[in-house]
Amino acid sequence: MIELKDVHKAFGPNKVLAGVDLKVERGTSTVIIGGSGTGKSVSLKCILGLIRPDSGQILLDGTDIIGQPSDFLDRFGMLFQGGALFDSLPVWQNVAFRLLRSPRKAEARDIAIAKLRRVGLKPEVADRYPAELSGGMQKRVGLARAIAADPDIIFFDEPTTGLDPIMAVVINDLIREIVTEIGATTITITHDMSSVRAIADRVAMLHAGRIQWEGPIGDLDTTEDAYIRQFVGGLAEGPIEAIR
Amino acid sequence: MLAPLAALGRGTLAALAGLGHVVLFALSTIQHMLTPPFYAKELAQASLMIGYFSLPVVGLTALFTGGALALQIYSGGARFNAEAVVPTIVAIGMVRELGPVLGGLMVAARVASSIAAEIGTMKVTEQIDALVTLSTHPMKYLTVPRVLAATLTVPVLVAVGDSIGIFGGYLVGTGRLGFNSAAYLTNTMQFLEFWDIASGLVKGAVFGFLIALMGCYYGMNSGRGAQGVGAATKSAVVAASVLILASNYVLTEVFFAA
Ligand SMILES: Nc1ncnc2c1ncn2[C@@H]1O[C@H](COP(=O)(O)OP(=O)(O)OP(=O)(O)O)[C@@H](O)[C@H]1O
Ligand SMILES: [Mg+2]
DSSP: OEEEEEEEEEETTEEEEEEEEEEEOTTOEEEEEOOTTSSHHHHHHHHHTSSOOSEEEEEETTEEOTTSOGGGGGGEEEEBTTBOOOTTSOHHHHHTTTGGGSTTGGGHHHHHHHHHHHTTOOGGGGGSOGGGSOHHHHHHHHHHHHHTTOOSEEEEESTTTTOOHHHHHHHHHHHHHHHHHHOOEEEEEOSOHHHHHHHOSEEEEEETTEEEEEEEGGGTTTOOOHHHHHHHHTOSSSSSOSOO | OOHHHHHHHHHHHHHHHHHHHHHHHHHHHHHHHHSSOOOHHHHHHHHHHHTGGGHHHHHHHHHHHHHHHHHHHHHHHGGGTOGGGHHHHHHHHIIIIIHHHHHHHHHIIIIIHHHHHHHHHHHHTTHHHHHHHTTOOHIIIIIHHHHHHHHHHHHHHHHHHHHHHHHHHHHHHHHTSOOOHHHHHHHHHHTOOHHHHHHHHHHHHHHHHHHHHHHHHHHHTOOSHHHHHHHHHHHHHHHHHHHHHHHHHHHHHHHHOO
């Protein structure tokens, strides 16, 4: 349902995406892994239309959405790597942002509090402002905001970074649940291999501006691909250079 | 040999391109202003922030300016025995020129900077991107309420400033220069025409529009990081101030040159 075809993006001389091909089926959980600065976040932003690719196609249910009016975003939820919470609004209004501008306005606050609970936050947090929260709490508020309106496509940019191990498990379970129970389609970026194993149906590895390897989670430990071997094993020696 | 010319050309082209971007930004703002959805709560908040909270600084500016103006006109007028014009000139000077311009400049310092810093920070921390993913147009949600609020409230600020400035002149006139209180007021009212006041309010609306527009423009186009936001803030205040003074000349020419 989401398909990237030969997507290129450069920032000046910095060629970030150099022909990304990726197919994400409806109702599946895809995890993107890859070194820091390889363009994982940029790829998601290209799909969302926040960054316009230099060339290539991005198909949503078969239609190219590059440069199209952003109406299709009604179906999306996005957790930004840095949270990107609105610091002028209290937590619950952040979470309920989309609901407050929809017919479900009246129940927005209750839904917001229920979603906060799902990401392990107490109702008391609802009336605080983002600046008063810890980094990990902000991340989880961002996650609650991403899932608040029950979108059918959700992107999570490093959902467990900065969380304690217990909270990380809670969030992994939540993402898995959203896919299996609600049937949402998700793309998750993570560096955390235990997250990959907990969340993924399929794994894609981004390297040097292209998808270096793509396959089902079961193949992750058996593949001969040297890049995957090095990345999954966390080895300093291998085809991926340590200085990038 | 051609290098200085080329540099000059490049500079001119860059300046024209910048101007083009600002004009496009202004047109887009107006277009979004006229099409739904409208964000009433954001408009109310922006009006409070821009209009109400600017009252003290605009009031103080006007008070001291009115007082100083009375002193200047008195001592200048004394050279040809025309001290009696003080109330009239203070009133006309305030409502036509100093009320809108000084009020506008003070609001520019206060508001263009804070808008640019706020929106610039939102840009840098991806809050603007987040708005887009939540199906909310940043121009409609951030720019339109601020520009509309400033366009509507700055004229009110100017009207308040005009009154306080005339009152400042009155205080100095009656307290320091020996004017009779009733005569001062009569003189103030007698020669003041409707268009004197209205022209100043129109100027206020234009200045308000420009102030918020510059704040939003530089905020939305802020560079990355704290440095980018700092530069955006500075540029917004400089651009708003220069535009106020330039448009003030043009408006004065249009209103009063005949
Ligand atoms: N708006 C932008 N302007 C210029 N360069 C950018 C922009 N956004 C990203 N880049 C560059 O694109 C490259 C990829 O960035 P991206 O954020 O996608 O990395 P990433 O794979 O998500 O890394 P990480 O795991 O560290 O988050 C980086 O070199 C970055 O400097
Ligand atoms: Mg990233």
